[in-house]
Amino acid sequence: MQAIQHEGIFKSAHEAIVFACNYTSQQYAMSPMAKLLQRGAHGSGRGLVGLDGAAQSGMVFAELDALDYLQMLILVAKNSPRKERCECKHACCSGWKANPIYRDAVSQITELVMPALGSAFSFRRHRHAVVDKYFGEKHDIKSIAEDLGIPPRTADRHASLIRNFLKDAEKDAWTKWYERLDEAGMLLQTA
Numbered sequence: 001m002q003a004i005q006h007e008g009i010f011k012s013a014h015e016a017i018v019f020a021c022n023y024t025s026q027q028y029a030m031s032p033m034a035k036l037l038q039r040g041a042h043g044s045g046r047g048l049v050g051l052d053g054a055a056q057s058g059m060v061f062a063e064l065d066a067l068d069y070l071q072m073l074i075l076v077a078k079n080s081p082r083k084e085r086c087e088c089k090h091a092c093c094s095g096w097k098a099n100p101i102y103r104d105a106v107s108q109i110t111e112l113v114m115p116a117l118g119s120a121f122s123f124r125r126h127r128h129a130v131v132d133k134y135f136g137e138k139h140d141i142k143s144i145a146e147d148l149g150i151p152p153r154t155a156d157r158h159a160s161l162i163r164n165f166l167k168d169a170e171k172d173a174w175t176k177w178y179e180r181l182d183e184a185g186m187l188l189q190t191a
Ligand SMILES: [Zn+2]
Pocket: 086, 087, 088, 089, 090, 093, 094, 095, 096, 097
């Protein structure tokens, strides 16, 4: 996919993705992000268009769409708010709910880390906890492993394979992302 030239609008590639992920979390269902997260499921990559006032985040999504799918998911999980305010007013509500963008990204990453474990059997619940924790959620991984009856050594080994896999993939994702926005001319020239 050929990069489109834009006027520089972001101070850094990091700022661009934080902006887009936060912007979108407020109007997820209608957003380009919702479509972006379905790319794996439907297998069709196509240009994303910003909705109404969302032109800038739309431009960021179009660049994200050009990344490897796992790399895109990692950047989204890393830069999206994990929780958003809930206005349901139910007595049992904490006033916060999971941000669906973050939740969907982590859920898909939980499947895509499987190659890190080779052909070893693993429980989704354990993988999910390890992935979710990598991105900042709290989990007691040890007791989850215990619950599932995974031998402690196996659980530790799997967790560290997953973490290393994510660390490497995240590093590549940031490198690609910086190159991509730079090429597209979306960063402010500060020289
Ligand atoms: Zn609520």
